Amino acid sequence: MNKRELFAQIQEKKSFLCVGLDPVMENIPKHLLKYEDPILEFNKQLIDATKDLCVAYKPNTAFYESMGWKGWRTLTETWKYIPENIFTIADAKRGDIGNTSAMYAETFFNREKSEMGFDAVTVAPYMGEDSVGPFLNYKDKWVILLALTSNSGHKDFQVLETGGQKLYETVINTSSGWATADQLMYVVGATRAEEFKQVRKLAPDHFLLVPGVGAQGGSLADVCEYGLNDSCGLLVNSSRGIIYAGKGEDFAERAREEALKLQQEMEQILLSAELI
Amino acid sequence: MNKRELFAQIQEKKSFLCVGLDPVMENIPKHLLKYEDPILEFNKQLIDATKDLCVAYKPNTAFYESMGWKGWRTLTETWKYIPENIFTIADAKRGDIGNTSAMYAETFFNREKSEMGFDAVTVAPYMGEDSVGPFLNYKDKWVILLALTSNSGHKDFQVLETGGQKLYETVINTSSGWATADQLMYVVGATRAEEFKQVRKLAPDHFLLVPGVGAQGGSLADVCEYGLNDSCGLLVNSSRGIIYAGKGEDFAERAREEALKLQQEMEQILLSAELI
Numbered sequence: 001m002n003k004r005e006l007f008a009q010i011q012e013k014k015s016f017l018c019v020g021l022d023p024v025m026e027n028i029p030k031h032l033l034k035y036e037d038p039i040l041e042f043n044k045q046l047i048d049a050t051k052d053l054c055v056a057y058k059p060n061t062a063f064y065e066s067m068g069w070k071g072w073r074t075l076t077e078t079w080k081y082i083p084e085n086i087f088t089i090a091d092a093k094r095g096d097i098g099n100t101s102a103m104y105a106e107t108f109f110n111r112e113k114s115e116m117g118f119d120a121v122t123v124a125p126y127m128g129e130d131s132v133g134p135f136l137n138y139k140d141k142w143v144i145l146l147a148l149t150s151n152s153g154h155k156d157f158q159v160l161e162t163g164g165q166k167l168y169e170t171v172i173n174t175s176s177g178w179a180t181a182d183q184l185m186y187v188v189g190a191t192r193a194e195e196f197k198q199v200r201k202l203a204p205d206h207f208l209l210v211p212g213v214g215a216q217g218g219s220l221a222d223v224c225e226y227g228l229n230d231s232c233g234l235l236v237n238s239s240r241g242i243i244y245a246g247k248g249e250d251f252a253e254r255a256r257e258e259a260l261k262l263q264q265e266m267e268q269i270l271l272s273a274e275l276i
Numbered sequence: 277m278n279k280r281e282l283f284a285q286i287q288e289k290k291s292f293l294c295v296g297l298d299p300v301m302e303n304i305p306k307h308l309l310k311y312e313d314p315i316l317e318f319n320k321q322l323i324d325a326t327k328d329l330c331v332a333y334k335p336n337t338a339f340y341e342s343m344g345w346k347g348w349r350t351l352t353e354t355w356k357y358i359p360e361n362i363f364t365i366a367d368a369k370r371g372d373i374g375n376t377s378a379m380y381a382e383t384f385f386n387r388e389k390s391e392m393g394f395d396a397v398t399v400a401p402y403m404g405e406d407s408v409g410p411f412l413n414y415k416d417k418w419v420i421l422l423a424l425t426s427n428s429g430h431k432d433f434q435v436l437e438t439g440g441q442k443l444y445e446t447v448i449n450t451s452s453g454w455a456t457a458d459q460l461m462y463v464v465g466a467t468r469a470e471e472f473k474q475v476r477k478l479a480p481d482h483f484l485l486v487p488g489v490g491a492q493g494g495s496l497a498d499v500c501e502y503g504l505n506d507s508c509g510l511l512v513n514s515s516r517g518i519i520y521a522g523k524g525e526d527f528a529e530r531a532r533e534e535a536l537k538l539q540q541e542m543e544q545i546l547l548s549a550e551l552i
Contacts, residue, residue, distance in 0.1 A: 022376070062372055062379035068390040069349035076345050095400060096338055096369050097427040100298070103338035114344040124371060124400040126422055128429020146402055151373040153404020156450055160438040167433070167443070174432055 001087050001119045002140045003182050006207070007231045009055045009085060011276050014267040016232050017259060018056035018089065018209070020239025021046065021078060022063045027244055029251045039067070042251075043078045046243055049252035053263040056087040056235050058209075079116045087235070088118045089144065089209070095124040095131040102134035109138045120144050122187060122209070125171045129178055136179050143184050145175050147199065150189025150212030172202045181205040188227075190218025190236070196226035204229060211237045213262075220262070224269045232275055238262060277363050277395045278416045279458050282483070283507045285331045285361060287552050290543040292508050293535060294332035294365065294485070296515025297322065297354060298339045303520055305527045315343070318527075319354045322519055325528035329539040332363040332511050334485075355392045363511070364394045365420065365485070371400040371407040378410035385414045396420050398463060398485070401447045405454055412455050419460050423448050423475065426465025426488030448478045457481040464503075466494025466512070472502035480505060487513045489538075496538070500545045508551055514538060 001009075010016050021043050028042045035041040047057065064075035082088055094104040104121070111117035120142035123132055135143045148158055148168040158168040165173070172186060181203070188199050190212035199208065208227055212218035213236050220236060227234050238258070246254025270276045277285075286292050297319050304318045311317040323333065340351035358364055370380040380397070387393035396418035399408055411419045424434055424444040434444040441449070448462060457479070464475050466488035475484065484503055488494035489512050496512060503510045514534070522530025546552045 024379075060372070060376055060379075062370070062376045062383065065348075066379040066382040066386075066390060068383075068392070069345055069352050071390075072341075072348040073345035093372050093400070093403075094338070094369065096336070097425065097429075100336055100338045103300075103336075103342040106342040107338065107344075110342075114342060114347075116344070124369070124402050126400050126402045126433060127369075127425050127427060128432030128434070130427050130429040132429075149373065149403050151403060151406050153373075153406040153408075156404030157402060157443070157447065158404070160443070160446065162436040162438055162443070167436070167438070170436065171433065 003207070003231065006055070006087055009087070010232045010270075013052065013055055013263070014270055014276055015053055015055055015263040016234050016236055016266055017054040017262050018058050018235045018237040019046070019050055019054045019242055019259065020091070020211070020237050021057055021059040021243065022239045023243065024063060025067070029247055029249060031249050037074055037077070039071070040074050040077050044081050045252040046255055047081055049256040050242065050259045051083055051086060053256070053259040054086070056089055057082050058089040058091045058237055060091040076115050079118065087120070090116070090118040090121045093122050093124050093146065095127050097127065098130040098134060101131050105135045105138060109135070109141045120185065122146065125175060132175065132178055136183055141183070143179065144209050145171065145184065145186055147172055147186040148188050148192050148195060150191045150218065154189065154192070169198065169202060172199065176203060181207070185209055187211065190223050193219060193222030193226070196223060200226055200229070205233070207231070207233050207235060209235045209237065213238050213241070220265055228269070228273050228275070230275075232270065236262070236266070279483070279507065282331070282363055285363070286508045286546070289328065289331055289539070290546055290552055291329055291331055291539040292510050292512055292542055293330040293538050294334050294511045294513040295322070295326055295330045295518055295535065296367070296487070296513050297333055297335040297519065298515045299519065300339060301343070303523075305523055305525060307525050313350055313353070315347070316350050316353050320357050321528040322531055323357055325532040326518070326535045327359055327362060329532070329535040330362070332365055333358050334365040334367045334513055336367040352391050355394065363396070366392070366394040366397045369398050369400050369422065371403050373403065374406040374410060377407050381410045381414065385411070385417045396461065398422065401451065408451065408454055412459055417459070419455065420485050421447065421451055421460065421462055423462040424464050424471060426467045426494065430465065445474065445478055448475065452479060457483070461485055463487065466499050469495060469498030469502070472499060476502055476505070481509070483507070483509050483511060485511045485513065489514050489517070496541055504545070504549050504551070506551075508546065512538070512542070
């Protein structure tokens with residue numbers, strides 16, 4: 001999906017919500033345990049309940065890998081179940097030397113080889129340009145590079161001064177020479193709303209993937225005050241706040257309610273910004 | 277496997293060789309294609325041919341993931357085939373917020389859940405302490421943190437000045453407060469031999485995982501000149517130079533020959549250093 005199509009989806013659905021599909025067996029409703037693949041059933045019901053309210057789904061690969069190869073199969077089947085008009089993000093935080101990143105690109109983008117064809121993958125910047133390049137060889141596929149993350153550990157390295165600017169700013173500056181805003185997004189945590197202003201100076205046209213709203217404590221209004229641009233430019237993710245909204249047989253309805261609250265808040269924000 | 281046991285293995289085998297198991301279907305000998313899982317058969321024969329010459333195996337997860345969920349199953353079966361006295365490294369370059377890194381730790385360390393129980397996993401440092409911590413909750417399991425990598429992209433961020441020292445030096449300094457040399461190693465590329473001296477000042481006791489010998493152009497003698505410590509302190513990896521030494525029916529014998537050359541060179545180095 002290209003940038004124009006993504007913005008068109010946002011306008012049509014009046015939403016820039018991304019739903020994080022990060023299930024753990026211990027937390028899913030008990031009545032699903034009778035299914036052959038309870039996690040897949042959980043995801044399918046969540047997708048059915050929220051697909052008209054969100055523009056993206058973001059499974060985090062860790063949650064699937066932790067269940068071994070069967071979990072990887074669940075990830076594959078989950079990806080296949082997501083409707084084609086919804087942007088799909090493999091939240092994998094990969095990155096390796098060039099010939100190896102090329103393998104990761106096949107993993108997430110080459111449907112014929114891996115049975116999965118996500119629109120985007122999250123990538124860690126530490127290994128530099130040749131670790132990112134192979135992902136950019138796929139038309140209309142995206143790299144979402146970690147810039148400023150939502151966890152406490154962001155303080156260890158991301159905000160270090162590197163020649164007059166912080167490391168995450170250098171990551172944005174340097175990487176914006178590797179690809180345009182048509183293939184590159186950045187991860188900027190919602191818990192750092194005050195720093196969105198600075199990010200937007202460096203990356204005015206890029207989409208930002210924003211985790212940290214909800215369970216991690218970030219505010220949607222704060223994020224949008226500085227983060228919106230003329231193509232919306234934001235994909236705001238909520239995982240636990242939606243998928244675990246209910247723990248009983250009505251979990252999908254509860255998830256829908258939470259997604260609807262966010263979509264309605266987003267609709268107002270898009271209206272105020274005259275983007276719809 | 278703990279540090280003492282790892283050094284004992286090195287002394288017994290007179291080797292600090294790590295063999296990288298990074299197969300791609302296009303490059304494996306044609307006569308293996310008749311097997312149900314050609315990659316697994318390739319790995320098994322390589323392991324049989326080299327297991328007395330190396331102390332570690334390091335499958336890079338990208339090569340398995342790129343084949344979809346069946347590839348992940350091949351990785352699992354490969355891990356199971358490696359003898360127990362050999363150190364196993366999941367070269368996965370993972371790292372995420374705390375609750376997600378805990379899932380990655382289960383992936384690679386919790387055999388009951390994922391069917392795999394590697395000794396170590398490579399981790400990218402960008403997300404800081406809480407992205408590394410969950411891996412350290414497993415006794416005698418290791419984090420191998422990226423410090424200075426062997427690819428050209430290491431120049432983009434790893435050598436930036438951050439308050440009087442380069443970023444990779446800050447990564448070593450800061451992270452050495454998170455765990456001792458009994459659970460933490462660093463990746464230091466062999467193509468940067470001149471910088472080993474500096475790394476050893478900051479991390480005198482740690483094991484270093486050294487990729488880049490062979491296909492990537494690094495020299496074993498250069499690495500050892502500065503890298504050896506009193507527990508050896510080095511695991512030197514070779515992947516393509518060994519696993520693709522031959523392309524015919526004798527590929528395993530050719531692989532053994534290349535591994536033997538490295539083992540013999542290592543034996544001389546260990547003798548000279550009076551470590552055996």
